[in-house]
Amino acid sequence: MGIIPDKYISELSKGIKKKWAAHQDKPMKGLAALSPLLVFLCIYLVSSIIAQDFYKIPISAAFLIASIYAVATTRGKSLEERITTFSKGAGNKNVLLMIWIFVLAGAFAATAKEIGAIDATVNLALRILPGKMLYAGLFLAACFISMAIGTSVGTIVALVPVAAGIAQELAAAGAEGIAASVPFITAIIVGGAFFGDNLSFISDTTIAATRTQGCSMADKFKMNIRIAGPAALIVAVLYIFMGKSGAAIPASAPIDWVLLIPYILVIVLAVSGIDVSVVLTIGLIVNAVIGFAGGGLTWSGYLESIGSGISGMGDLIIVTMMAGGMLELIKANGGLDYIVGKLTKKINGRRGAEFSIAALVSLANICTANNTIAIITTGGIAKDITKKFGIDPRRSASILDTFSCLIQGILPYGAQLLMASGLAGVTSISIMGYLYYPFALGAVAIIAILIKRS
Numbered sequence: 438m439g440i441i442p443d444k445y446i447s448e449l450s451k452g453i454k455k456k457w458a459a460h461q462d463k464p465m466k467g468l469a470a471l472s473p474l475l476v477f478l479c480i481y482l483v484s485s486i487i488a489q490d491f492y493k494i495p496i497s498a499a500f501l502i503a504s505i506y507a508v509a510t511t512r513g514k515s516l517e518e519r520i521t522t523f524s525k526g527a528g529n530k531n532v533l534l535m536i537w538i539f540v541l542a543g544a545f546a547a548t549a550k551e552i553g554a555i556d557a558t559v560n561l562a563l564r565i566l567p568g569k570m571l572y573a574g575l576f577l578a579a580c581f582i583s584m585a586i587g588t589s590v591g592t593i594v595a596l597v598p599v600a601a602g603i604a605q606e607l608a609a610a611g612a613e614g615i616a617a618s619v620p621f622i623t624a625i626i627v628g629g630a631f632f633g634d635n636l637s638f639i640s641d642t643t644i645a646a647t648r649t650q651g652c653s654m655a656d657k658f659k660m661n662i663r664i665a666g667p668a669a670l671i672v673a674v675l676y677i678f679m680g681k682s683g684a685a686i687p688a689s690a691p692i693d694w695v696l697l698i699p700y701i702l703v704i705v706l707a708v709s710g711i712d713v714s715v716v717l718t719i720g721l722i723v724n725a726v727i728g729f730a731g732g733g734l735t736w737s738g739y740l741e742s743i744g745s746g747i748s749g750m751g752d753l754i755i756v757t758m759m760a761g762g763m764l765e766l767i768k769a770n771g772g773l774d775y776i777v778g779k780l781t782k783k784i785n786g787r788r789g790a791e792f793s794i795a796a797l798v799s800l801a802n803i804c805t806a807n808n809t810i811a812i813i814t815t816g817g818i819a820k821d822i823t824k825k826f827g828i829d830p831r832r833s834a835s836i837l838d839t840f841s842c843l844i845q846g847i848l849p850y851g852a853q854l855l856m857a858s859g860l861a862g863v864t865s866i867s868i869m870g871y872l873y874y875p876f877a878l879g880a881v882a883i884i885a886i887l888i889k890r891s
Contacts, residue, residue: 508766
């Protein structure tokens with residue numbers, strides 16, 4: 438064989454470069470656009486199964502690899518443009534607001550613990566809740582508080598540290614297994630928190646669902662309570678039965694009523710409709726006043742507890758930013774459009790239309806990790822489907838809100854589970870196995886679609 442002339446090599450190289458450039462300019466299609474999410478799930482789940490320990494695999498590590506993959510595989514953009522798109526998602530105002538709440542929540546929880554507020558609240562809960570009603574009592578408290586304040590995050594911030602403290606007291610009293618499991622007790626609060634997120638008149642998901650579908654909040658509530666009510670009742674009864682065989686409640690220590698002020702104040706202010714970031718800031722100041730006045734807190738100790746609280750949220754902050762960036766790339770690559778196209782292509786009948794709306798908002802929620810954004814994104818399409826198949830707008834609003842709350846309630850990278858895991862000191866995956874209310878809500882909602890007559 439002779440030597441290949443340089444001009445042929447040069448032409449071949451140019452041809453390869455041209456084809457590669459053309460390939461890179463083509464937008465991503467189909468499942469390829471959603472592949473970063475699949476990569477994340479595979480890495481986290483497979484690694485955890487191999488390690489036989491879901492606590493061992495950091496969710497941030499899985500997100501880092503998936504984020505790098507998302508940037509590397511995005512086509513039609515230069516590297517700088519891909520990183521800019523990723524950064525836009527990571528720095529989205531909703532993401533930054535959630536990070537701000539993480540920081541304040543971590544600081545508030547740490548300073549409350551430092552002055553003894555958490556211990557005092559735990560002692561009060563152990564005293565007023567009958568032993569057999571402990572689980573059901575915590576669940577109903579979370580339901581009512583979330584209904585009043587309209588936010589699952591605010592409810593979780595207020596109650597999860599107390600719930601985690603109760604679990605630790607049960608363990609100290611000799612309880613074993615699920616009775617003293619921090620993930621189990623934490624999941625009770627998370628489940629109740631989504632009851633109000635789904636139903637409250639001041640919840641952002643309720644507002645988004647009713648506005649996009651063109652119905653009143655009262656009408657949507659009447660439709661929605663037929664689903665959420667039975668689900669909550671089923672779970673409350675389950676917790677009552679579980680409480681009968683649970684561990685005995687340890688005797689509570691004497692209660693320092695002054696130390697209850699921070700948590701009572703947080704709940705009262707939140708119920709009053711004040712923004713959760715303002716509530717937490719006020720709580721942080723009140724913790725300082727009580728700690729300094731009681732002589733149990735120094736200025737340096739106060740600052741140290743704030744720092745440790747913020748540091749404890751560090752992993753959650755990183756995960757939130759990487760998730761926001763990765764999901765922005767998925768959206769930019771057409772992942773959301775692909776889902777919408779597939780689900781709306783072949784709709785047959787009212788039930789099919791309602792299931793399409795449910796699947797649409799669920800998958801959008803998976804891709805955005807924000808139930809309000811998922812409703813806003815898919816609300817217009819859902820309204821078109823509603824008109825075409827004669828679905829009651831109250832019903833479509835209920836479906837949008839219910840299924841978005843269901844998915845948000847079980848997302849390991851959703852703000853609520855990340856917040857709960859950070860405050861309780863456990864992994865979000867460990868909480869998921871005990872989330873009875875979101876799964877009950879989904880089951881009742883599916884049954885409601887199946888049995889509803891046209």
